[in-house]
Amino acid sequence: MSVSKMTFRMTALTAVLALGLAPLVQAQDNTGPAANPLIVGGEPVGDIADTPWQVALVGGGEARNQFCGGSLVAPNWVLTAAHCVDSPLWQNNPERLSIVAGTLTYDSGGELLGVSAIHVHPDWNASTFDHDAALVELATDATMGMPIQMQSPEEELPVGPRVRVSGWGATSLGGPGSDELLFAEVPVISNDECNEPESYDGAILQSMFCAGEREGGVDACQGDSGGPVDTIIGDDDRLVGIVSWGQGCALRLKYGVYTRVSEIYGWAGETMGMMMEEAK
Numbered sequence: 604m605s606v607s608k609m610t611f612r613m614t615a616l617t618a619v620l621a622l623g624l625a626p627l628v629q630a631q632d633n634t635g636p637a638a639n640p641l642i643v644g645g646e647p648v649g650d651i652a653d654t655p656w657q658v659a660l661v662g663g664g665e666a667r668n669q670f671c672g673g674s675l676v677a678p679n680w681v682l683t684a685a686h687c688v689d690s691p692l693w694q695n696n697p698e699r700l701s702i703v704a705g706t707l708t709y710d711s712g713g714e715l716l717g718v719s720a721i722h723v724h725p726d727w728n729a730s731t732f733d734h735d736a737a738l739v740e741l742a743t744d745a746t747m748g749m750p751i752q753m754q755s756p757e758e759e760l761p762v763g764p765r766v767r768v769s770g771w772g773a774t775s776l777g778g779p780g781s782d783e784l785l786f787a788e789v790p791v792i793s794n795d796e797c798n799e800p801e802s803y804d805g806a807i808l809q810s811m812f813c814a815g816e817r818e819g820g821v822d823a824c825q826g827d828s829g830g831p832v833d834t835i836i837g838d839d840d841r842l843v844g845i846v847s848w849g850q851g852c853a854l855r856l857k858y859g860v861y862t863r864v865s866e867i868y869g870w871a872g873e874t875m876g877m878m879m880e881e882a883k
Contacts, residue, residue, distance in 0.1 A: 645785035651707050654769050655749035659709035663699045669709045672770045672830025674842050678744035680875050683829030684845050685727040685737040695721045705747025707784045717742035722874050734810045735847040736867040738874055754841045756865045762793045766814055766834040770827030789814040792858050802856045810866045815858035832861050
């Protein structure tokens with residue numbers, strides 16, 4: 604069974620999407636069109652300064668019920684997965700969610716920020732998870748944390764080197780989420796390899812990339828959906844991926860699947876620029 608990497612801590616909703624007739628996609632959260640991620644085989648992040656762009660998506664209000672992750676890409680913008688917000692529970696409604704920034708423990712510390720608008724990628728496909736990306740516009744600028752620069756189409760994400768994935772997701776398939784922010788480093792896999800019959804058999808599209816160990820053991824899982832995948836390009840951190848979906852968590856040949864940020868870079872820049880112009 605494939606799963607998204609999303610987890611809601613009050614009501615765990617699990618739904619499997621079908622591609623053709625075979626169960627394929629489960630998102631890494633438990634509220635979306637399909638649900639599942641957290642960091643399996645990961646380690647605690649030592650200081651929020653190590654991943655200052657990491658945020659948690661929580662249910663609106665003061666309760667801080669975390670269900671997905673996200674990345675600050677500007678003081679008042681968060682990039683996350685479309686399936687985190689485009690679901691029966693959240694319904695792309697900004698009043699239903701808040702953002703927690705600047706803390707390793709989403710349920711305490713940091714700052715709780717309201718949301719003014721949600722912008723889902725126009726090519727988002729809930730059946731194939733193509734272009735699984737959304738921008739969350741904050742009601743006020745985040746004063747804690749630091750935005751990360753998105754990978755541009757001109758910057759290469761090579762196959763082989765490791766990328767870092769972080770989140771508060773489950774540490775085993777179906778298990779509870781983590782109260783502390785975890786991270787794991789996994790190697791990037793070519794789309795050709797990830798599309799082999801024993802892996803995802805052609806389901807990996809141009810807007811996606813895969814990362815993980817061939818034998819499994821380390822992966823994003825439920826609750827990690829929407830969270831950051833980053834690496835060093837040149838001398839600086841770049842956001843290269845968004846936690847999206849996968850079959851199970853940390854299974855052999857079932858790599859984690861991530862939205863390729865360079866593929867949605869133009870849309871993100873246009874959307875943020877357009878909204879900033881309208882606000883003037």
